[in-house]
Amino acid sequence: MITLNDYLYSGDTVFRIIQKYIEDLRKEAKTSRNEVDMMHCNFLIQILELLEHNEFLTVQSQKIRDFYMYMAKKYPYLAFTFKGRIKSLIRAEEKFNGYIVEYIYDYYMENKKFPPVSDLKNKLSCFRDIIAYRIVISLPKCHLKEGQDRDEQEIKILYEIANELLGFLEERGFSAEPARGVSESSSELLDDKVRPYYRDYISNGESSEYQSLHITFYDNIARCFMEVQLRTKTMDDNAEIGPANHLGYEKKQEHDRARRDMIPEGECVFFDEAYERGMKLQKLELSELDVNMFSAVNNSLINDGCGLYRGRQILPYEHLSRFQNDIRE
Structure with missing residues (x-):
């Protein structure tokens, strides 16, 4: 069985690593007629194309920047940042295999049989965050009226921005995808016309x-x-360095995926391979990898300039309020 780990010690660039991984994985998938591995190849091709042909990111980022400029005019008193990133190779690989493990496990526990390949393939077509942008706002205290709660006012502004974002981007060539009931909003601050999408x-x-x-x-x-x-x-x-930080999220995923004993080994090749690939990735020692442009003193001190581990940043914009110093008080 081919795994991403096999290519992370070659000294190649991330681009060449993905190319070789796809080539070998496709060859093996054709021999074994493994439809899920063929989907795996297509998933990796999406990441490869973002690295190889990124002209469209310039156009896309400009449209996001238009909203940044809109906010700078409408909310001159706010401080806010716009960031964009392409999901890192290791994180994308973890997520793809994690989806397989979680879906098969849940299906098997409920039905006492394995899901049809068509259902699994449909589940694996739902990746929507290979490219992601984040808007983070902060309201200086000097703009609060007496008795106002800062968190409440920031949340009010955040929902106001959410109400404007959808129509703004749809006018510029984007189509909002319905959330299909996932974490449907119960907030009165969100307009009914945009509620189905958030x-x-x-x-x-x-x-x-x-x-x-x-x-x-x-x-x-x-x-x-x-x-x-x-x-x-x-x-x-809170999400980056607090109780909800991504490391905690990944630890939960590790626990959720470590369910080998509940699934009969050797009866579902898709589960077996995805589980093994996921476990290998969790045990990576980043400081031992040999990837061009990538270096790690240890698993905490990492300089990832190539999108292998932390993702590749594509949009750093920051608007500083004239009252920026008040944010620190």
């Missing part, structure tokens, strides 16, 4: 304390999906 992790609350608004768009020019997340600075800090 996954609201603020009004619904999360056991992990994670808070954010998520919406997915299809770029009709580039013909790809992208996700936009909207947060306050408090929410972003």
Whole structure:
């Protein structure tokens, strides 16, 4: 069985690693007639094309920048950042295999049999966040009226921005994707016309304390999906370095995927291979990898300039309020 780990010690660039992985994985999939591995190849091709042909990202980023300029004029008193990234190779590989493990496990536990390949393939076609943008806002204290709560006012502005974002981007060639009931918003601050498109992790609350608004768009020019997340600075800090940080999320995923004993080994090749690939990735020692442009002193001190581990940044914009210093008080 071919795994991504086999290519991470060659000294090649991320681009060449993906190329070789796809080539060998496709060859093996054709020999074994493994339809899921063929989908795996197509998934990796999406990432490869983003690295190889990124002209459309310039156009796409410009349209996001238009909304940034709109916000700078409408909210001169706010401080906010716009960031964009392409999902890292390792994180994308973890997620693809994790979807397989989780779906087969849940289906088997409920039905005592394995899912049809067609159902599994349909599940694997739902990736929408290979490209993602994040808007983070912060309201300086000097703009608060007496008795106003800062968090409440920031959330009010965040929903106001959410109400404007959908129509703004649809006028520029994007189509919003319905959330299909996933974390449907219960907030009165969100307009009814945009409510079906947002996954609201603020009004619904999360056991992990994670808070954010998520919406997915299809770029009709580039013909790809992208996700936009909207947060306050408090929410972003909580997600990045607080109780809801991504490491905690990944630990939960590791626990959820470590269910080997519940699935009969050797009876579902899709589960077996995805489980093994996922377990190998979890055990990576980043400091031992040999990837061109990538270096890690250890698993905490990482300089990833090529999108292998942390993702490749494509949109760094920051608007500083004239009262930026008040944010730190």
